[in-house]
Amino acid sequence: MHYKVTGEMVTLVPEMRFNCSVWYNNHHFIGRCLRGGQMIPELKYNEQGLIPAIIQDINGNDVLMLGYMNRASLERTIETGKTCFWSRSRQEFWTKGETSGNSQLVKEILYDCDQDTLLIKVEQKGSGACHTGNRTCFYRRIETAGKRESG
Amino acid sequence: MHYKVTGEMVTLVPEMRFNCSVWYNNHHFIGRCLRGGQMIPELKYNEQGLIPAIIQDINGNDVLMLGYMNRASLERTIETGKTCFWSRSRQEFWTKGETSGNSQLVKEILYDCDQDTLLIKVEQKGSGACHTGNRTCFYRRIETAGKRESG
Numbered sequence: 001m002h003y004k005v006t007g008e009m010v011t012l013v014p015e016m017r018f019n020c021s022v023w024y025n026n027h028h029f030i031g032r033c034l035r036g037g038q039m040i041p042e043l044k045y046n047e048q049g050l051i052p053a054i055i056q057d058i059n060g061n062d063v064l065m066l067g068y069m070n071r072a073s074l075e076r077t078i079e080t081g082k083t084c085f086w087s088r089s090r091q092e093f094w095t096k097g098e099t100s101g102n103s104q105l106v107k108e109i110l111y112d113c114d115q116d117t118l119l120i121k122v123e124q125k126g127s128g129a130c131h132t133g134n135r136t137c138f139y140r141r142i143e144t145a146g147k148r149e150s151g
Numbered sequence: 152m153h154y155k156v157t158g159e160m161v162t163l164v165p166e167m168r169f170n171c172s173v174w175y176n177n178h179h180f181i182g183r184c185l186r187g188g189q190m191i192p193e194l195k196y197n198e199q200g201l202i203p204a205i206i207q208d209i210n211g212n213d214v215l216m217l218g219y220m221n222r223a224s225l226e227r228t229i230e231t232g233k234t235c236f237w238s239r240s241r242q243e244f245w246t247k248g249e250t251s252g253n254s255q256l257v258k259e260i261l262y263d264c265d266q267d268t269l270l271i272k273v274e275q276k277g278s279g280a281c282h283t284g285n286r287t288c289f290y291r292r293i294e295t296a297g298k299r300e301s302g
Binding site: 039040041052054056060061062063065066078081106108109110111112113114117119130131132134137138139140141142143144 | 190191192203205207211212213214216217229232257259260261262263264265268270281282283285288289290291292293294295
């Protein structure tokens with residue numbers, strides 16, 4: 001097998017063939033290989049085949065948005081270096097910034113302990129992530145003042 | 152009506168009665184009122200009645216985890232000042248840190264442009280958010296090195 005396991009990390013050699021499954025000791029499924037040798041670990045997609053992806057600005061660490069990816073849009077994200085989501089309403093790929101220019105350049109992709117959520121750190125181009133013109137989609141706050149008095 | 156609308160913010164007076172709906176100009180639904188006068192804006196819950204909540208450490212801005220809330224657990228979160236999720240597997244409320252002591256004290260609750268995702272900034276108590284002992288649930292990375300050569 002053309003891979004090395006180092007702690008939690010798996011490094012694949014570039015000649016690893018596309019789309020093969022990677023197994024460790026013949027029984028523990030690790031993931032699937034992409035073109036160029038990167039590997040997507042085993043992830044849990046929901047009943048619609050989607051996984052939520054939290055997008056965080058690598059400069060300043062603001063959370064910019066939450067999008068949904070399917071297996072194919074995650075592969076596109078990795079292969080192109082730009083975030084690509086799956087639009088549930090339009091049922092199509094949606095590469096962020098394709099029309100607006102507000103692309104997100106992928107710097108790091110993390111996944112959580114349950115393997116059902118992604119955290120993608122990006123360099124946000126243009127004016128921001130939100131279609132409203134705000135830099136982040138999270139620009140409104142739920143008022144919780146007065147909580148202490150009631151409690 | 153006992154509320155003031157200031158830009159995007161709605162401030163309710165404390166005598167606002169519990170669980171009433173708040174309408175603006177008699178046709179635009181704004182949200183529902185909780186005990187003590189806080190207001191939950193109109194939010195979109197999925198077909199299971201859930202909304203994803205990104206939990207971010209207010210000290211350092213690390214993303215700690217993603218959990219799911221229903222309307223009732225969000226109300227508990229606001230009223231108690233500690234994050235409370237809805238466990239899909241156990242079908243019960245799950246107040247973070249109840250058994251481990253790793254509570255999350257709520258500092259700010261934001262919601263996104265589509266009103267279908269929450270971002271909750273917390274002070275993380277104890278060793279961290281993750282059941283593995285890691286501070287954040289996002290402690291593993293997808294290896295994307297070599298991407299540039301392949302593109």
